[in-house]
Amino acid sequence: MNRTGIGTWEQINPFLAEASKITGVPLVAANDVHYLNQGDQLAQETLICIGSNKTLMDENRYRLGSDQFYFKSPEQMRALFQAFPEACDRTLEIAERCEIHFKLEDDEGKPIYHLPTYPTQGGVSLKDEMVRLSREGLEKRIAQAIQRGEEINEEKRAEYDKRLDYELGVIDGMGFNGYFLIVQDFIGWAKSHDIPVGPGRGSGAGSLVAYSLGITDLDPMPYNLIFERFLNPERISMPDFDVDFCQENRQRVIEYVTNKYGEASVSQIITYGKLQARAAIRDVGRVMGMTFGEVDVVAKLVPEKLGITLKDAIDEEPRLRDLMETDPKVNNLMELAQKIEGLVRHAGIHAAGVIIADGNIISHAPLYRGTEGENVVQYDMKHSEKIGLIKFDFLGLKTLTHVNDALKLVEKNRGKKFRTEDISLTDKGIYQVMCKGDTAGIFQFEGEGITDLIRKAQPTCFEDIVAINALYRPGPMDMIPDYLARKKGEKKVEFLFPELEPILKETYGIVVYQEQVQLIAAKIANYSLGEADMLRRAMGKKIAEVMAEQKTRFLSGAKENQHDLKKAEELFDTMAEFAKYGFNKSHAAAYCVVA
Structure with a gap:
């Protein structure tokens, strides 16, 4: 039974009561809820108009027909259904x-992940399969390096083996x-079917196991790329490989995993x-029948701050307050916009995820069919991960398509076939x-601003290019003049401590990278690299209490190493200042390989 104030329902309710007596089927009181507060009817109808591309003045628009579609209290429900108290009781039943x-955790308190079991041959364990493929892959990578003329002596080889064993143990x-x-399986399939795959993306490029398995194509060892930036043994969370595929063939890889693990x-x-704030104003203004010019004036008064709310905008911008006070239409616009701000405007599909x-996804989450007939989980990425569903990122990158086309043209016109890894x-050229400044068409380096920076910096090696890529971003840009002055002599x-030179030499004493x-922290204050990753996160978030704890820990470690505490404190403060802008070196390096 519903009490919505609409005549049809009021006529149906007596019939339902009679039908209940005749059939013995119990009555249930229902509250048809479309919005929270009774005064939100107009806001709800505005939201419907936004979704259906109509105006409030449109005679054919959808109307609720009553202000009773709000979330009523138990007392209000009892009052509405006082003739049928048992119908209210039944809602509790x-x-x-x-x-x-x-079930989000196992008996040991570890997160439960719904990951399919990777099929191995002959009953081989996942661990043994990982060890075998990783060691075979490393042998192949080292052989290729030697073939390219790189020197891998016994000492360096031992470092590779030690790092590989460590990573395998953590994984x-x-x-x-x-x-x-x-991940290595679907990347391997793509490569074997001539689908270009990026050399890496994000912190995953810091893993030697990933490099050995062919997941990434950049050796992390020569560039001090850190595994713990990707997978921290002291902070249990799922690894997350972002993988770039040729734009034109990305869907083929998704079809491969669908066939392998089953559509369900x-x-x-x-x-x-x-x-968001400005979008709410523009949408509500359109629905109210205001002209673009009228709405544009109001929307542009909202300060351009990330995440700003309309309430904040009204508090901060006196011109907006004045307009609301002098123009009733603008006041109505802002009141309605504030009511719908932050609500869902539309649903889409994640571009890459x-x-x-393990088995039927519908056992874990609700699904719907997308426009192409594909399964779509109705939990967003954040909530899907919370219940243990694992996201794999299949990104389409046009640059890989362009590079592949260029290689084909070289083979066609020059008769020479080679791969990007060759x-x-x-190469000084x-x-x-x-x-x-000949950077037209070069991935991430073709803009006028970054081209000008390259001319000024005059890079002579890969490390220089990586630093430029990391610095040319909002925030780190402030460090560019200092970087150039140091690079040019x-x-x-x-260096505050001699031990810092091997770490900061390539960036001329400036902390550019998170790594x-x-x-x-590991060198000066005896942090493990996993613990140092927690420090990096703390510096990025700037939580005062956590930062105070980390500073005490850092100075304690520096003292154990018999370092000057005044200098150690200066170093910590310098790191904290730069860390808020620090960039992921693994990502910058991998994307510079693409460039």
């Missing part, structure tokens, strides 16, 4: 029957063997587009071309 349990201990095997186990992920699960990162490069923060 139904609620008590409802049971849903998300196995955290239970992620299956995840790595699944593979799904896209929903995204919810929410109404694909869930691969291009040496030490690369840097000579870039120093001239106009400013002396000094440098980790290495400094």
